[in-house]
Amino acid sequence: MNFYQKEINRIRTVCYKNQEQLQTVIRTKKFIDVHFEKEMNLNLLSNCQFTSKFHLLRLFKKYYGLTPMQYLTDRRIEKAAEYLKKKMTVTETCFAVGFECTSSFSTLFKNKMGIAPAAFQKSNFRKVD
Incomplete structure (x- = not known):
C-alpha cells in the first residue's frame, strides 16, 4: 500500500468514523423515500432503526442538514409537484402524498415552491397543451 492509499484510508476513517451511524441514517432516508405517503x-x-429518536434526529441532521x-x-x-403535472x-394530490389537510398542504406547497398548487397545476397545463 502506497502513501496515497494509506492517506485515503486514514481520511475515510476520520470522516466516516462510525459506519453503523451512517448506515442508520441512509436506511432512514430510504424508508422515508419509499413510504413518504404514509403517516x-x-x-x-x-x-424502525432501533435507536433513540433524539439520536436519530441528531444523526440525520448531521449528515443531511x-x-x-x-x-x-x-x-x-x-x-406532489410530479402528481400535479400529471393532472391529478x-x-x-394532497391525500396521495400523505397530507391530511388540503389547507396545510397548500400552505406548505406555496412556501416551498413559491406558487400555490392550483396555480402550479395551471401553469403546467399550459406548457403541456
Missing part, C-alpha cells in the same frame, strides 16, 4: 413520525422512524420530518415534507412536496387534482 410518519420520529417515533416510528426511530423504532435537515431533520427527518423536514426531509419528509420536502419529499412529499417534490412528489389538488385534493387528490
